[in-house]
Amino acid sequence: MEELLRNWDGENLIVTYDRPAKTWIIIAVHSTVLGPAVGGTRMKTYTDLGEAVLDAQRLAAGMTYKWAAAGSDMGGGKAVLFVSEEMTGDDRTALLERYGDLVQKLRGLFMTGPDLGTSVADMDVIGQRAPSYIFGRSTAFGGAGDPAPFTALGVFTAIEVTAKQLFSETSVREKRVVIQGAGSVGRNLARMLSEAGAEVLFTDVDESAVQYGRDELGLTFIPTDEVYDVQCDIFAPCAIGGIISASTIDRLNCRAVVGGANNQLVKPEDAANLRARGILYAPDFVANCGGAVAITGIETTGWTREQAAEKVRKSVRENLLKIYELSSSQDISTDQAACLLAEMRLAKSEP
Numbered sequence: 201m202e203e204l205l206r207n208w209d210g211e212n213l214i215v216t217y218d219r220p221a222k223t224w225i226i227i228a229v230h231s232t233v234l235g236p237a238v239g240g241t242r243m244k245t246y247t248d249l250g251e252a253v254l255d256a257q258r259l260a261a262g263m264t265y266k267w268a269a270a271g272s273d274m275g276g277g278k279a280v281l282f283v284s285e286e287m288t289g290d291d292r293t294a295l296l297e298r299y300g301d302l303v304q305k306l307r308g309l310f311m312t313g314p315d316l317g318t319s320v321a322d323m324d325v326i327g328q329r330a331p332s333y334i335f336g337r338s339t340a341f342g343g344a345g346d347p348a349p350f351t352a353l354g355v356f357t358a359i360e361v362t363a364k365q366l367f368s369e370t371s372v373r374e375k376r377v378v379i380q381g382a383g384s385v386g387r388n389l390a391r392m393l394s395e396a397g398a399e400v401l402f403t404d405v406d407e408s409a410v411q412y413g414r415d416e417l418g419l420t421f422i423p424t425d426e427v428y429d430v431q432c433d434i435f436a437p438c439a440i441g442g443i444i445s446a447s448t449i450d451r452l453n454c455r456a457v458v459g460g461a462n463n464q465l466v467k468p469e470d471a472a473n474l475r476a477r478g479i480l481y482a483p484d485f486v487a488n489c490g491g492a493v494a495i496t497g498i499e500t501t502g503w504t505r506e507q508a509a510e511k512v513r514k515s516v517r518e519n520l521l522k523i524y525e526l527s528s529s530q531d532i533s534t535d536q537a538a539c540l541l542a543e544m545r546l547a548k549s550e551p
């Protein structure tokens with residue numbers, strides 16, 4: 201744990217144990233160089249506190265890069281609610297209220313929205329306690345609602361740009377896409393791809409998500425452990441992070457990795473390894489910026505939903521093209537290129 205704290209390049213880490221809910225609340229503020237730290241609140245079980253802190257730290261850094269690359273005036277942060285079991289009903293509400301009190305106490309150092317394991321309804325609850333610091337509440341509570349369709353739109357755009365790069369085709373028609381995770385982002389993406397004529401295969405660990413994908417969306421299910429081996433054009437990770445590593449890169453049978461999950465790479469070197477295998481990687485924090493960019497834009501600058509969608513498509517398209525170009529001209533990985541882009545913007549704002 202000491203190592204984790206000492207080695208982190210972020211600004212502040214807040215750790216609180218919520219005794220009634222047996223939950224660790226971790227708020228990682230990575231950078232406020234561009235603005236207040238904004239990032240989702242994740243609710244999940246972990247094996248230990250170290251794992252949860254590391255996840256919060258890495259996700260918060262990812263948000264710094266996401267905002268910087270997207271050109272938003274926000275800093276990077278993320279919250280993790282490390283629950284000991286699944287929280288439902290009144291216990292969940294009470295936990296979220298206490299968490300909301302903590303966010304309120306920080307008075308804008310950290311602002312949050314939905315993420316893996318939390319929903320718009322959860323933001324409504326937190327927002328009762330920290331009204332000025334919550335994004336993604338329901339429209340009934342004055343929010344812009346679920347970010348997932350916008351995240352999916354950004355990933356869809358990234359897939360189009362990547363297909364163009366690889367196959368010189370503007371359409372994803374007849375391209376085969378494997379989606380890992382049919383949660384809120386994955387299922388929206390699957391629908392868009394199917395409508396555009398792509399062949400979509402998917403997997404999920406959750407039985408209800410599997411049912412939804414198969415029965416409602418009519419997608420082909422593939423077993424979880426085969427997801428890296430299936431031959432396809434695009435592999436789209438839309439679940440947890442840390443799934444691109446030396447061992448999975450060896451197995452991948454695709455032309456590109458383009459997905460909505462945060463922190464897809466285990467190590468930065470994995471991007472170079474993908475490149476060496478001839479697999480084009482759309483850096484996660486560029487491809488998946490849509491939800492965060494759209495929801496904060498609608499709520500703080502009054503964009504319409506149509507304007508938000510156009511901003512997302514433009515940001516993803518222009519950034520990815522720049523990144524792919526930089527990667528080949530400088531002979532660096534696409535991840536390095538994306539970090540360069542983000543760091544240039546961060547450096548400009550530093551005094």
Ligand code: PHE
Binds near residue numbers: 241315
């Ligand atoms: N979960 C979002 C992301 O990872 C975070 C977010 C959503 C932030 C909505 C603000 C508003 O990008």
